[in-house]
Amino acid sequence: DADVTQTPRNRITKTGKRIMLECSQTKGHDRMYWYRQDPGLGLRLIYYSFDVKDINKGEISDGYSVSRQAQAKFSLSLESAIPNQTALYFCATSDPREVSEQFFGPGTRLTVL
Amino acid sequence: QKEVEQNSGPLSVPEGAIASLNCTYSDRGSQSFFWYRQYSGKSPELIMSIYSNGDKEDGRFTAQLNKASQYVSLLIRDSQPSDSATYLCAGPGSSASKIIFGSGTRLSIRP
Numbered sequence: 001d002a003d004v005t006q007t008p009r010n011r012i013t014k015t016g017k018r019i020m021l022e023c024s025q026t027k028g029h030d031r032m033y034w035y036r037q038d039p040g041l042g043l044r045l046i047y048y049s050f051d052v053k054d055i056n057k058g059e060i061s062d063g064y065s066v067s068r069q070a071q072a073k074f075s076l077s078l079e080s081a082i083p084n085q086t087a088l089y090f091c092a093t094s095d096p097r098e099v100s101e102q103f104f105g106p107g108t109r110l111t112v113l
Numbered sequence: 114q115k116e117v118e119q120n121s122g123p124l125s126v127p128e129g130a131i132a133s134l135n136c137t138y139s140d141r142g143s144q145s146f147f148w149y150r151q152y153s154g155k156s157p158e159l160i161m162s163i164y165s166n167g168d169k170e171d172g173r174f175t176a177q178l179n180k181a182s183q184y185v186s187l188l189i190r191d192s193q194p195s196d197s198a199t200y201l202c203a204g205p206g207s208s209a210s211k212i213i214f215g216s217g218t219r220l221s222i223r224p
Contacts, residue, residue, distance in 0.1 A: 042214045043157070043201065045206075045211060048211065058211075100147050100162055100212055101147075101162070104156035104157050104158070105156060106155070106156055107156055
C-alpha cells in the first residue's frame with residue numbers, strides 16, 4: 001500500500017463550487033504539506049502543518065484553507081473554486097529530522113471550469 | 114525572498130552520454146540542496162542531497178555544489194532512456210521547515 005494517498009485523483013468542477021482534497025499517510029510523519037504544480041512554475045507551497053494544532057501558510061495560501069484532522073490526515077479546501085486554481089495538487093510528508101526528504105502522494109488533478 | 118532557478122529545457126541527450134542539469138540560487142547563506150526526479154504523470158522523489166561544497170557521487174549520479182558561484186548541478190553518466198524525466202532542484206526555504214523548488218528541467222534521453 002502507498003505511504004501517502006490522495007483522494008480524489010482527478011476532479012472536474014465548476015467555478016464557485018467548494019472542493020475538498022484529502023491526504024492520508026501511514027509514514028508516521030508529523031509534518032505534512034500541500035503544494036500545487038503548474039507548468040513552468042514548479043511546486044509552490046500552499047500550507048504546511050507540524051502537528052494537529054500547528055498550521056502555517058505557505059507562499060500561495062489565498063483562496064485555500066486546510067484542516068489537520070489527525071496526525072495522519074491533512075485536507076485542503078477550495079471554498080469557492082476559480083479557473084486559475086486548475087492545477088496538479090500534491091500532498092507531502094516529512095520527518096522533522098529530515099525536512100529535505102519529502103514523500104509525495106500521487107497527486108490530484110483539479111480542473112475548474 | 115529566496116529563489117531557486119532552473120532552465121526548463123527540454124534538454125536532449127543521446128543514450129550513453131553525460132547529462133548535465135544546472136540550478137542557481139539566490140541566498141548565499143544556503144547550505145544544502147536537493148535533486149528530485151519526477152516522471153511524467155508521477156510525483157517527485159528525492160534522488161540526491163548535497164550539504165557541502167564540492168561533489169557527491171551516488172552510482173551514475175553526481176551532485177555538485179559551488180557556493181562561491183551559487184550554483185548546483187546534477188550530472189548523470191551513461192544516460193539511459195529511463196532517466197527521461199523532469200528534474201527539480203530544491204533548496205532551503207525561509208524557515209527550517211520548508212524547502213523551495215525550482216521550476217524543473219525536462220530531460221529527454223534519445224536512443
